[in-house]
Amino acid sequence: ISKDRFIPLKDGLDRSRHLLNQLLDMVKQQAGVTNLSPVDLGAVALNVIEDIMPIAEAKNIDLGLDKQSEVTIAADASAMKLLLRNAVDNALRYSPEGSEVTVRVRSENGNAILEVLDNGSGIPKAELERVFDPFYRLPNNTQTGSGLGLAIARSIAEQFKGTITLRNRTSQKGLVFTYRQPLSKPKA
Secondary structure, three states, rough: OOHHEEEEEEEHHHHHHHHHHHHHHHHHHHHHHOOEEEEHHHHHHHHHHHHHHHHHHHOOOEEEEOOOOOEEEEEEEHHHHHHHHHHHHHHHHOOOOOEEEEEEEEEEOEEEEEEEOOOOOOOOOHHHHHOOOOOOOOOOOOOOOOOHHHHOOOOOOHHOOOOOEEEEEOOOOEEEEEEEEEOOOOOO
């Protein structure tokens, strides 16, 4: 039996495992988070980039971090890592080979801002909210995926009184994923 016959089976199993993991993540997020603590978004971003770098390298995508000084929020570190990983994974998945994906961490007007900028094809304006629906995938989408990543990210954002928005870039092709949450107040 040739190894080539097992490739479709392996691919199917990988897709099933990814879907199952995302379903479990979604259930965990809907159950609520109990572990609120100060979370340094720059550290979370660096951790996600390190974890996902092999995927970026395989597509020859320049994955980078643009970070201000420390930006801290009250959240759950593992939930924030999942939120950001879903955003970066989407950016890598939909960006062409040889492009750039940048994660930005900054603060503005009392809010922490976490952005993921990509050079993909963007999303039609009419679909920018719809892509947050569980299992929704854009028509004519050729990428593999379950349509759960953004639904999970939004569920996490809502738990921490944060918001997620998507907008198409105006100066070039691509999308901007923005997570915004009030900064943590320093403890006296």
